[in-house]
Amino acid sequence: MSGKGKPDPSLLDAHLQHRAIVTEVIQPGQRGRVAYQGTTWVAFCRYQVVLPVNTPVRVVEQYSATTLIIEPVPLVNTPSLLPDNIA
Structure with a gap:
């Protein structure tokens, strides 16, 4: 990790x-x-x-050596699915 709570950019490219x-x-x-x-x-x-279980997802970030940040596939731009700070 490059800083607390921030992923190391060098870990991200292979997973995006x-x-x-x-x-x-x-x-x-x-x-x-x-x-x-x-x-x-x-x-x-x-x-x-x-x-x-069995839901296809997209890896958008590798947060740490063992944790991935994912989103549903396909992700439709639906306000009810967006985090509160985005909608």
Whole structure:
């Protein structure tokens, strides 16, 4: 990590725009797990949605060595899915 709460930019490039599959339900504001590049990762979605098992997601950020930030695929620009500070 480059600073507290900030991902190391050198870790991000290989993971941006990649697809993963939810392997453990991800509840709003909670962590779950996704299958990505042959292994499972801890994952967190910034959107206030439930992501059931087998949901395709897009990896948008590698937050740490073991945690990915993901979003649903496809993500429709729907205000109800956007974080409160964006809508």
